[in-house]
Amino acid sequence: MREYSIQTHYLAKAYDTKVALYPCDIAFHYNRIYALVGRNGSGKSTLVKLLAEVEAPTKGSITFPSNYRVGLVQSDIGYPNQIALLEIENLFSTCTNHWCKERFNHVLNIFNLSHNQQFGALSTGQKAGVKIAVMLAQKPTIWLLDEATLGIDLLAQGQALTALLEYFGEDKPCVLYCTHNVNEVEQLADEVLVMQRGRVIWQGEKDQLHAQHPSLSEGLLDLFQLDSELPNIEAA
Amino acid sequence: MPLNIHIQNDSAQTLTEQICQQVELSIAAANLTPNEALPSVRQLSVQLKVNPNTVARAYQQLVHKGSLRSERGKGVFVAECRAKFSASETSTRLQTAAQRFVADTRHLALSKDALLDAISTVLGDK
Numbered sequence: 001m002r003e004y005s006i007q008t009h010y011l012a013k014a015y016d017t018k019v020a021l022y023p024c025d026i027a028f029h030y031n032r033i034y035a036l037v038g039r040n041g042s043g044k045s046t047l048v049k050l051l052a053e054v055e056a057p058t059k060g061s062i063t064f065p066s067n068y069r070v071g072l073v074q075s076d077i078g079y080p081n082q083i084a085l086l087e088i089e090n091l092f093s094t095c096t097n098h099w100c101k102e103r104f105n106h107v108l109n110i111f112n113l114s115h116n117q118q119f120g121a122l123s124t125g126q127k128a129g130v131k132i133a134v135m136l137a138q139k140p141t142i143w144l145l146d147e148a149t150l151g152i153d154l155l156a157q158g159q160a161l162t163a164l165l166e167y168f169g170e171d172k173p174c175v176l177y178c179t180h181n182v183n184e185v186e187q188l189a190d191e192v193l194v195m196q197r198g199r200v201i202w203q204g205e206k207d208q209l210h211a212q213h214p215s216l217s218e219g220l221l222d223l224f225q226l227d228s229e230l231p232n233i234e235a236a
Numbered sequence: 237m238p239l240n241i242h243i244q245n246d247s248a249q250t251l252t253e254q255i256c257q258q259v260e261l262s263i264a265a266a267n268l269t270p271n272e273a274l275p276s277v278r279q280l281s282v283q284l285k286v287n288p289n290t291v292a293r294a295y296q297q298l299v300h301k302g303s304l305r306s307e308r309g310k311g312v313f314v315a316e317c318r319a320k321f322s323a324s325e326t327s328t329r330l331q332t333a334a335q336r337f338v339a340d341t342r343h344l345a346l347s348k349d350a351l352l353d354a355i356s357t358v359l360g361d362k
Contacts, residue, residue: 033287161285169278169288183245187286210250217246 005030005068005142005174006051010060013046020046022198023060030141031172035185035206037220038195044178047195048072048146051176064142069098071140073131075147081120085113085130098139107133107163111156125156132160136167143168143175149184161187182217186210194223201226239275240267243284251286255294260303263314266360274304274312 006028013021021043028034036044049055051062052072079088085108093099108114111129113122119130128148135143149160161184168175177188185192185206192209194202202209202223206216213219241258243251262268274280277295281288295312298304305315321329341351 031289033289158285162282165281165285165288166278169281186245186251187243190287190289207250207252214248215246216250 005065007063008051008060009063011047011050011057011062012059013050013055014058019198021050024200026193026200026203028142028174028176030174032190033168033175033177033188035189035192036176036178036195037180037185037192039224042195043198044195045074045146046198048074048144048176048178051142052144068142069138069140070142070144071135071138073128073135073143073145073148075128075150078127078131079119081118083119084115085117085119086115088119088130088134089115092134092137096138100137100139103139103167104133104137107136110159110163123153123156125152125159128152128156128160129163132163136163139171141171141173143173143177145176146178147180148177149179149181157181157184164188182220185220186216192220194220196224196226239280239283241280241284243286251290252294252297255280255284255286255291256297259294259298263303264358268314270314270316272314274314276311 006026008024008026010023010025011021012019012023024047036047038044046055050057052070053062054072089101089104092104093101107129111126111133113126113129113133117126119127122130128150132145132148135145143164145164149157152160164175165188175188177184179185189206191204192202192206193200209219209223210216213222239259239262241255241262243254247254249257259268259274268274274295275283277288277291280291284291295304295306299306299312302315304312306312337355338351341354346354
C-alpha cells in the first residue's frame with residue numbers, strides 16, 4: 001500500500017448558516033498531483049484552506065503523516081508592494097529552517113526575475129513566479145496551489161509548469177492543484193476531483209475520465225453538468 | 237539531440253498514448269536506434285511539461301510491449317528488434333497491423349502504390 005499523505009475524516013466547514021464543505025473523507029497520497037476543479041464557489045478554496053490549517057473545520061478532522069510541511073500559494077495573497085525580492089529572501093531564510101536559497105534563485109531565474117525588483121512593480125505572471133519560488137524554496141511535502149496561475153500569460157504559465165514539474169520530480173510531494181485551466185489538468189494531474197456545491201462529486205484517474213469521453217474537456221464538462229442529487233446533510 | 241515529441245492538449249488521445257505513439261514512430265523512423273538511451277523520466281517531464289508519472293507510465297507500457305528495455309538504475313533504452321513470437325503469432329500480428337493501416341488510410345483514396353511508397357519511406361528503404 002502506498003504511504004498516505006493526508007486523510008480527512010468527516011471534514012466539514014460552514015460559515016454561519018452557509019455550508020461551504022459537506023462532510024468528506026478523502027485520502028491524498030505522495031508523488032501524486034490532484035487537480036481540484038469545479039465552478040466558482042464549489043468549495044475548492046475552503047478545502048485547501050482547511051488542509052493548510054489556515055481555517056478550522058466546523059466538524060471532522062485531518063490526519064497528517066509525520067514530518068509534513070505544507071506549502072500554500074493563493075492567487076489573492078501576495079506581498080507588500082514596497083518589498084524587494086532580496087528582502088523576501090532574507091526574511092524567509094532567517095525564519096524558516098528548511099529554506100533553500102538555490103531553489104529560490106533557480107525559480108526566480110526561470111521567471112527572469114532579479115533580486116532588486118520590487119514586488120509591487122511586477123506583472124501578474126511575475127508575482128505568481130515569486131509566490132511559487134517562495135513555496136518551493138521551503139521544500140514542503142504537501143503543496144497546496146489555489147489558482148496559482150490565475151490571470152497570467154502563456155509564457156508565465158509555461159514557466160510555472162517548468163518550475164513545479166522540476167521539483168515535483170525531485171521531491172515527490174502530495175500536490176493539490178485548483179485550476180480552471182483544462183490544459184493544466186491534462187498536463188499535471190494524476191487524479192481529478194470535481195467539486196460542486198460543497199461536495200466532491202467525482203474522484204478518479206485523469207486517464208480513466210479521458211478514456212470514457214472524446215476528450216478530457218468533454219469529460220470534465222459532462223461532470224460539471226451533473227446535477228448534485230445527494231441528500232442535504234447539513235453540517236451542524 | 238532531444239527526443240522530438242510534441243504533445244497536443246485536448247486531443248482524443250491521452251498524453252500517455254501520445255508519448256507512446258511518438259516514441260514508437262521515432263524508433264520506426266530510425267530517429268532512435270537500438271540501445272540508444274531515452275531521456276530520463278524527469279528530463280522528458282520538464283521538456284514536455286507533463287507530470288513525470290505520465291512519462292513513467294508511457295515508458296512502462298513500451299517496456300511491456302518490448303519496444304524499450306529498462307535497466308535498473310541506468311534508465312530506459314531502445315530495445316533490439318528480435319523475434320519473440322511464434323511464426324503463426326507473428327503472421328497474425330502482421331495481418332492485424334496491415335488491416336489497421338489500410339483502414340486508417342482508406343478515406344485518403346490513395347493508390348496501392350502510394351500506400352506502399354509511404355511504408356517504404358517510413359522504413360527508410362532499408
